[in-house]
Amino acid sequence: MLNVSIVGGSGFGGGELLRILLNHPNITIKQITSQRFNRFPVTLAHPNLRGATQLKFSSVEDLEECDILFLALPNGVSQKNIEVYKKIAPKIIDLGADFRLKDEESYTTWYGTHSAPELLSEFTYGIAELHREELRTSNYVACGGCEATCSILTLYPLVKSDIVKKDSVVIDAKIGSSAAGNKSSSASHHPIRSGCLRSYKPTMHRHTAEIEQELGTELGNVHVTATAVELVRGILVTVQVFFEEDISEVDLWKLYHSAYQEEPFIRLITDKMGNYRFPEPKLLAGTNYCDIGIEKDQRSNRAVIVGAIDNLTKGTAGQAVQAMNIMHEWDERLGLEFNGLHPV
Numbered sequence: 001m002l003n004v005s006i007v008g009g010s011g012f013g014g015g016e017l018l019r020i021l022l023n024h025p026n027i028t029i030k031q032i033t034s035q036r037f038n039r040f041p042v043t044l045a046h047p048n049l050r051g052a053t054q055l056k057f058s059s060v061e062d063l064e065e066c067d068i069l070f071l072a073l074p075n076g077v078s079q080k081n082i083e084v085y086k087k088i089a090p091k092i093i094d095l096g097a098d099f100r101l102k103d104e105e106s107y108t109t110w111y112g113t114h115s116a117p118e119l120l121s122e123f124t125y126g127i128a129e130l131h132r133e134e135l136r137t138s139n140y141v142a143c144g145g146c147e148a149t150c151s152i153l154t155l156y157p158l159v160k161s162d163i164v165k166k167d168s169v170v171i172d173a174k175i176g177s178s179a180a181g182n183k184s185s186s187a188s189h190h191p192i193r194s195g196c197l198r199s200y201k202p203t204m205h206r207h208t209a210e211i212e213q214e215l216g217t218e219l220g221n222v223h224v225t226a227t228a229v230e231l232v233r234g235i236l237v238t239v240q241v242f243f244e245e246d247i248s249e250v251d252l253w254k255l256y257h258s259a260y261q262e263e264p265f266i267r268l269i270t271d272k273m274g275n276y277r278f279p280e281p282k283l284l285a286g287t288n289y290c291d292i293g294i295e296k297d298q299r300s301n302r303a304v305i306v307g308a309i310d311n312l313t314k315g316t317a318g319q320a321v322q323a324m325n326i327m328h329e330w331d332e333r334l335g336l337e338f339n340g341l342h343p344v
């Protein structure tokens with residue numbers, strides 16, 4: 001059994017991580033921090049875990065040594081305290097954005113000045129489908145952003161194909177409210193947020209940087225638009241892809257099958273009948289799956305590729321646990337077997 005602690009455990013990402021880790025056979029949770037709820041039962045922040053744990057929150061100052069430290073902190077906090085965290089655990093898995101980008105200049109462009117840029121190269125980007133071999137020997141992992149994870153997985157099989165018209169990829173992301181964390185703001189206030197269909201980042205979404213980093217130069221610049229929708233959990237990306245030459249839908253599916261046929265958490269949705277012919281985030285709540293569907297436009301060299309995930313699971317905590325499993329040569333699916341609910 002390995003001892004694991006979570007820093008930033010009262011938030012949505014930390015709560016989802018706790019839910020998954022409590023059901024993991026190789027893990028004991030040692031400590032979980034919250035400044036707001038220090039010494040109170042974790043079920044105060046995560047009532048869904050009533051009966052599953054007697055744990056109480058600790059403060060960051062009381063953290064003891066452990067085997068793996070998960071960081072579920074607001075952007076900018078991990079980098080300031082990383083030297084302290086490194087002394088607490090030999091392995092660190094960060095859910096935040098601080099160590100996702102390899103290039104300091106890119107970080108500065110999208111987030112501002114980094115306080116520990118020398119460590120950017122020490123972290124492995126956490127998406128297993130792209131970095132499985134690297135993860136096996138990594139001590140430090142930076143999980144992908146939720147919107148970025150969904151977009152990267154939806155596009156990855158096209159990267160090596162050399163058929164996509166450069167600079168033409170347009171990602172339209174619809175995002176549920178939990179992606180913004182549990183700190184309330186005027187934008188998240190219920191009378192304002194409920195029922196909204198809000199275009200909040202038509203351009204310059206920060207995740208553009210990691211999508212381009214991970215997909216490389218083959219697709220050129222990608223164009224991301226983000227819309228807040230009436231969902232708590234879930235992301236749906238509708239990606240418009242234009243090709244240099246015509247390609248059949250069958251050949252597109254072949255690319256996706258060949259890239260993902262061995263992947264335990266990617267499901268290719270090929271159904272031709274029923275209500276769920278395309279990925280639907282509602283079906284994925286609490287699961288670690290990324291569902292992907294394709295429709296080729298018969299009138300042009302365009303395809304629409306649709307991807308969906310739960311932002312809190314495959315988009316962060318589930319991805320983190322999948323990475324942890326790989327780092328320890330455990331079955332990649334441990335703790336992540338939940339298949340979702342229907343209807344929900």
Ligand SMILES: NC(=O)c1ccc[n+]([C@@H]2O[C@H](COP(=O)([O-])OP(=O)(O)OC[C@H]3O[C@@H](n4cnc5c(N)ncnc54)[C@H](OP(=O)(O)O)[C@@H]3O)[C@@H](O)[C@H]2O)c1
Pocket residue numbers: 007008009010011012013014033034035036037060072073074075077095096097144145146178179180181182183311312315316
């Ligand atoms: N939400 C998502 O869907 C999602 C998806 C992908 C990635 N992420 C990333 O995951 C990270 C956490 O996101 P979240 O949604 O869980 O945020 P959140 O709900 O706002 O939670 C943040 C947590 O950090 C703690 N915290 C805040 N400032 C702190 C400080 N200075 N020192 C120690 N603890 C501090 C908060 O607890 P106290 O105030 O009680 O101490 C809280 O537990 C972020 O970096 C986010 O970008 C989130």
